[in-house]
Amino acid sequence: xxxxxxxxxxxxxxxxxxxxxxxxxxxxxxxxxxxxxxxxxxxxxxxxxxxxxxxxxxxxxxxxxxxxxxxxxxxxxxxxxxxxxxxxxxxxxxxxxxxxxxxxxxxxxxxxxxxxxxxxxxxxxxxxxxxxxxxxxxxxxxxxxxxxxxxxxxxxxxxxxxxxxxxxxxxxxxxxxxxxxxxxxxxxxxxxxxxxxxxxxxxxxxxxxxxxxxxxxxxxxxxxxxxxxxxxxxxxxxxxxxxxxxxxxxxxxxxxxxxxxxxxxxxxxxxxxxxxxxxxxxxxxxxxxxxxxxxxxxxxxxx
Amino acid sequence: xxxxxxxxxxxxxxxxxxxxxxxxxxxxxxxxxxxxxxxxxxxxxxxxxxxxxxxxxxxxxxxxxxxxxxxxxxxxxxxxxxxxxxxxxxxxxxxxxxxxxxxxxxxxxxxxxxxxxxxxxxxxxxxxxxxxxxxxxxxxxxxxxxxxxxxxxxxxxxxxxxxxxxxxxxxxxxxxxxxxxxxxxxxxxxxxxxxxxxxxxxxxxxxxxxxxxxxxxxxxxxxxxxxxxxxxxxxxxxxxxxxxxxxxxxxxxxxxxxxxxxxxxxxxxxxxxxxxxxxxxxxxxxxxxxxxxxxxxxxxxxxxxxxxxxxxxxxxxxxxxxxxxxxxxxxxxxxxxxxxxxxxxxxxxxxxxxxxxxxxxxxxxxxxxxxxxxxxxxxxxxxx
Amino acid sequence: xxxxxxxxxxxxxxxxxxxxxxxxxxxxxxxxxxxxxxxxxxxxxxxxxxxxxxxxxxxxxxxxxxxxxxxxxxxxxxxxxxxxxx
Numbered sequence: 001x002x003x004x005x006x007x008x009x010x011x012x013x014x015x016x017x018x019x020x021x022x023x024x025x026x027x028x029x030x031x032x033x034x035x036x037x038x039x040x041x042x043x044x045x046x047x048x049x050x051x052x053x054x055x056x057x058x059x060x061x062x063x064x065x066x067x068x069x070x071x072x073x074x075x076x077x078x079x080x081x082x083x084x085x086x087x088x089x090x091x092x093x094x095x096x097x098x099x100x101x102x103x104x105x106x107x108x109x110x111x112x113x114x115x116x117x118x119x120x121x122x123x124x125x126x127x128x129x130x131x132x133x134x135x136x137x138x139x140x141x142x143x144x145x146x147x148x149x150x151x152x153x154x155x156x157x158x159x160x161x162x163x164x165x166x167x168x169x170x171x172x173x174x175x176x177x178x179x180x181x182x183x184x185x186x187x188x189x190x191x192x193x194x195x196x197x198x199x200x201x202x203x204x205x206x207x208x209x210x211x212x213x214x215x216x217x218x219x220x221x222x223x224x225x226x227x228x229x230x231x232x233x234x235x236x237x238x239x240x241x242x243x244x245x246x247x248x249x250x251x252x253x254x255x256x257x258x259x260x261x262x263x264x265x266x267x268x269x270x271x272x273x274x275x276x277x278x279x280x281x282x283x284x285x286x287x288x289x290x291x292x293x294x295x296x297x298x299x300x301x302x303x
Numbered sequence: 304x305x306x307x308x309x310x311x312x313x314x315x316x317x318x319x320x321x322x323x324x325x326x327x328x329x330x331x332x333x334x335x336x337x338x339x340x341x342x343x344x345x346x347x348x349x350x351x352x353x354x355x356x357x358x359x360x361x362x363x364x365x366x367x368x369x370x371x372x373x374x375x376x377x378x379x380x381x382x383x384x385x386x387x388x389x390x391x392x393x394x395x396x397x398x399x400x401x402x403x404x405x406x407x408x409x410x411x412x413x414x415x416x417x418x419x420x421x422x423x424x425x426x427x428x429x430x431x432x433x434x435x436x437x438x439x440x441x442x443x444x445x446x447x448x449x450x451x452x453x454x455x456x457x458x459x460x461x462x463x464x465x466x467x468x469x470x471x472x473x474x475x476x477x478x479x480x481x482x483x484x485x486x487x488x489x490x491x492x493x494x495x496x497x498x499x500x501x502x503x504x505x506x507x508x509x510x511x512x513x514x515x516x517x518x519x520x521x522x523x524x525x526x527x528x529x530x531x532x533x534x535x536x537x538x539x540x541x542x543x544x545x546x547x548x549x550x551x552x553x554x555x556x557x558x559x560x561x562x563x564x565x566x567x568x569x570x571x572x573x574x575x576x577x578x579x580x581x582x583x584x585x586x587x588x589x590x591x592x593x594x595x596x597x598x599x600x601x602x603x604x605x606x607x608x609x610x611x612x613x614x615x616x617x618x619x620x621x622x623x624x625x626x627x628x629x630x631x632x633x634x635x636x637x638x639x640x641x642x643x644x645x646x647x648x649x650x651x652x653x654x655x656x657x658x659x660x661x662x663x664x665x666x667x668x669x670x671x672x673x674x675x676x677x678x679x680x681x682x683x684x685x686x687x
Numbered sequence: 688x689x690x691x692x693x694x695x696x697x698x699x700x701x702x703x704x705x706x707x708x709x710x711x712x713x714x715x716x717x718x719x720x721x722x723x724x725x726x727x728x729x730x731x732x733x734x735x736x737x738x739x740x741x742x743x744x745x746x747x748x749x750x751x752x753x754x755x756x757x758x759x760x761x762x763x764x765x766x767x768x769x770x771x772x773x
Contacts, residue, residue, distance in 0.1 A: 009734040013747065014701035017732060019709065019754030024732035039501045041369070054517050055696035056704055057508035062501040064372050065510040066365060066395050073362035077325060077369030077377070078501065080353035084324045084375060089503045107365065110358030185729050219755030219768075222730055400693035461692060498692060509695045521694050 015058035017050040020218025022208030023123045033192035041075045043099035044068035046130040069103040072111035075118045090196040093120040097138035098128045112172035112201045119195040125210040133213045137163040143264045150267040169203040170239040176202040177239040183225035215263020227258040232285035247292035310441040310473040313480045315340030317445040320488040323378035325370035327355040327363045331385040333470040334408040360385035364392040371401040374500035383410035386424045397432025402455035403463040410470040411655040419656020420470040426623040434464035435600040437570040441478040444468040453539040469572040554603035556595045563592035569620040580664035604639035617647045618671040648676020710753035712768040718743045720765040727757035
């Protein structure tokens, strides 16, 4: 495994992420996968802020941040430049869900349509965390954020479904699209390795729970991300040349087991349990399970 | 060799000879002929560059920013709405000290939508940290590109530049232009040596954020570089003159100013009209001259004071309007001349492509002599 | 110029920021029960759990923020979080 080969930490300690930060772990794992021969392009966001207050950068590889929404375009220019110079560094964008699903879509769409040899990784913590937990296009249905709060007129929290960004990028003709989770670090590392070694624009969306934004104890980051998978609310899969492959199969548990552990879904249980809302979220998980075929079927007893 | 060619074509030809390695641009009137020509040059193997056909101006400049950070000489061109869409990247590129050169085919800003010329677009970005050079004719716009690369890439400067010429008035006009050969350009403009670059062999974090402990110092450094660019431009302009016989060592350029009572101040192609008008007024016995501003950023305040010694009245022709406070050039000229006793009047003129004739220039001089100014010139009477 | 041009800096300085001072709970590793699977080192967001010369894992308390992820993922329950004595 890559992490056994790579004993040098390329994402250095001393960064200012919260204890138990999912995105910080993703950054570490990302560099374990890429090694040193990489140029990282960051968007504005939590990871950028916790890792690069001047002059204390945590990145021991070349790294650039320009703006919130232009990482894919900056990466396009870097790729063109390296091509002209005959250089071999891999180019990896690492951007939050706000930068990816919302404000950066124009630049991402352009870069993927043009077919640059870049890997774009979205660390998905399902809201604008750096600015204080506002709703993004990646925020799941029913989550309470500071801009999709609950109230008498909005008892359910975020009324909109999560945008299907992997499908959008697969539709651009991306040769490799994958979802991953920090719950399965080796799987994420392998997917990054595959993406950077696949010519053309590749996309990975890695689920990175945010203890501060979602409202759970820092020790539970991995457990929460595992529950997302075990409920079917997050599915790890790959789309290779447009075809869905290798969706991770699970013995599903009810979504409540995931929801009740997070403050962002607390309104579904207190002061009164909202069965109808929970059922809608269960239906989302059921639909995911159906679409990706992730349910491990028990063998039917012989009749 | 002198050739008759379109302004846009002259720009494309000289940019080709400056050897950018990455070109990224988005089509917008009246800039399109430049980038079409460059795309053809790449397609025909005349220009060894990556040409990135982006989906917006915002990505065009972002791609240039990335390529510049990775160590390439880069080029883009835009105007008007496209430049304003780039605005966020513009401030960013200057702050990151990336020596990007971009041609601006100056055009008005909407609303109302107008594709015609004024200088509102670049003036709106005067505080972005980009050097701003304005050309009077197609020879000057070609020459200024070589100077721009030289100044921007100087390791004491490291700032991007807008190289500006008036949309349609110059971009689509055929004039005789003396284009230097590739060898001559190579002799003037050395290959790009980045100050630092994204490189796995020497990791560096670029574009970090600054806390209040550092932010002001970074802004101070940009401002200092802008001031150093004054001398760098003069030096590069003088060297250009020595090699090519056309001297650009002045941030400003006077025309028949020596014994003038009234001085007009202007930027860009309007200076040609003004010179003709000055000649006619001189013939009629009026002591009038022109001070052309070539570098709006850095602003040539001391040069303006020096050039206008002995002048009693100044009329500034502003092809822009800082709504609520008059023209930007006029405001800054007044600031530069503060305490000299010279009367300065500002005229908002030629917005959105309104034509300016010699008699309009004469009329402005008459107004200035009467002490009437700080006004829009030539408005339709129904709004008055 | 004294500052990195364009707000750029080489790596290394982040380590000046000793985030261990944030810690409320400290991880205590029990080498007797550890099976050396390395999950603690793999999931640490600080990257501050290292294998020592004896092949055992230990946290760098200069940087450990005490999040407790290592305790949670340890399959042998060899790590326990103890309140820091101030």
